[in-house]
Amino acid sequence: MNIGEAARASGVSAKMIRHYESIGLVPPAGRRDSGYRDYGAADLHRLGFIRHARDLGFSLERIKVLLGLWVDPGRSNADVKAIAEAHLRELEERARQLNEMADALRSLADACDGDGRPDCPIIASLVTGADAPACHPNPAPATPEPPAPRGKARTKR
Amino acid sequence: MNIGEAARASGVSAKMIRHYESIGLVPPAGRRDSGYRDYGAADLHRLGFIRHARDLGFSLERIKVLLGLWVDPGRSNADVKAIAEAHLRELEERARQLNEMADALRSLADACDGDGRPDCPIIASLVTGADAPACHPNPAPATPEPPAPRGKARTKR
DNA sequence: TGTGAACGTTCCCATCATGGCAAGGTCAAC
DNA sequence: GTTGACCTTGCCATGATGGGAACGTTCACA
Numbered sequence: 071m072n073i074g075e076a077a078r079a080s081g082v083s084a085k086m087i088r089h090y091e092s093i094g095l096v097p098p099a100g101r102r103d104s105g106y107r108d109y110g111a112a113d114l115h116r117l118g119f120i121r122h123a124r125d126l127g128f129s130l131e132r133i134k135v136l137l138g139l140w141v142d143p144g145r146s147n148a149d150v151k152a153i154a155e156a157h158l159r160e161l162e163e164r165a166r167q168l169n170e171m172a173d174a175l176r177s178l179a180d181a182c183d184g185d186g187r188p189d190c191p192i193i194a195s196l197v198t199g200a201d202a203p204a205c206h207p208n209p210a211p212a213t214p215e216p217p218a219p220r221g222k223a224r225t226k227r
Numbered sequence: 228m229n230i231g232e233a234a235r236a237s238g239v240s241a242k243m244i245r246h247y248e249s250i251g252l253v254p255p256a257g258r259r260d261s262g263y264r265d266y267g268a269a270d271l272h273r274l275g276f277i278r279h280a281r282d283l284g285f286s287l288e289r290i291k292v293l294l295g296l297w298v299d300p301g302r303s304n305a306d307v308k309a310i311a312e313a314h315l316r317e318l319e320e321r322a323r324q325l326n327e328m329a330d331a332l333r334s335l336a337d338a339c340d341g342d343g344r345p346d347c348p349i350i351a352s353l354v355t356g357a358d359a360p361a362c363h364p365n366p367a368p369a370t371p372e373p374p375a376p377r378g379k380a381r382t383k384r
Numbered sequence: 385t386g387t388g389a390a391c392g393t394t395c396c397c398a399t400c401a402t403g404g405c406a407a408g409g410t411c412a413a414c
Numbered sequence: 415g416t417t418g419a420c421c422t423t424g425c426c427a428t429g430a431t432g433g434g435a436a437c438g439t440t441c442a443c444a
């Protein structure tokens with residue numbers, strides 16, 4: 071089985087299969103006389119395993135460990151679970167950070183009329199680092215202006 | 228003001244300040260006779276703007292646009308809002324994906340006893356690509372074994 | 385038997401934002 | 415004058431993936 075067929079069958083691109091081989095995530099594929107890599111069912115299984123782990127966001131480094139546990143008949147599911155939970159905590163932490171950003175940005179965007187005037191709480195917040203105003207406490211809090219150009223030499227930029 | 232002081236004052240590392248200069252996100256800093264970069268209040272403002280935008284997860288590319296709008300007295304807050312909302316949608320999408328992964332991984336981890344035996348629904352799911360079993364439908368669905376080693380030529384690896 | 389398309393190979397480069405390191409120049413305090 | 419903290423430029427690395435060049439192989443079809 072060519073690398074292209076293996077790619078289609080496993081859902082891992084040929085490019086990535088070669089990469090995984092180069093970093094030792096999959097063993098070096100057998101070669102035909104032509105130099106073409108040759109894949110069998112066992113290879114497809116391994117590639118499928120990797121793809122499913124990638125779908126769950128596991129890093130290649132952790133997948134390497136999971137593959138080691140997979141092929142270890144004496145593995146402990148506690149080891150597997152520990153890796154999964156470590157990854158889960160990282161996923162949750164990253165999601166938390168994204169949600170924090172999204173929440174902050176959402177209130178800024180909500181506070182912006184988007185009516186075509188220059189006044190903009192989003193810009194204002196980026197300038198001052200402050201959060202979005204509660205609602206519209208003051209009617210027209212002029213958007214802070216950019217700092218004056220350097221010295222007198224405007225053309226210097 | 229040295230780059231180090233500017234870094235401390237703005238919360239942007241010296242390394243990044245140089246980088247931002249190299250990609251045109253900040254104008255080339257003034258230089259002293261020694262060749263040292265020299266920063267003033269306007270530069271700190273700009274760096275602070277960038278840092279706050281980075282804190283909200285904006286890409287440097289988008290920050291470049293936001294900076295352009297900031298310094299444009301004729302800007303429309305609709306333009307700013309459009310960029311913010313585009314970014315917001317991306318944040319939400321990324322968070323959604325992470326949560327999807329986390330949910331899937333959580334049910335797998337919950338389904339794993341972690342009692343030290345080799346049986347492991349996490350490994351099983353990575354092998355088959357199937358979701359976590361509903362709860363524990365069958366008492367001991369033996370974890371799928373790794374594929375047999377390649378043919379008879381184990382040394383071929 | 386030739387030929388062309390589709391595939392394979394290796395190697396290098398790019399992404400994105402950031403950090404690290406090395407070799408060398410500058411500054412300020414003692 | 416020495417020392418330590420700082421600055422300069424330049425290159426390399428990250429992690430996972432894609433793109434492309436230059437060149438070899440396979441296979442079907444005329």
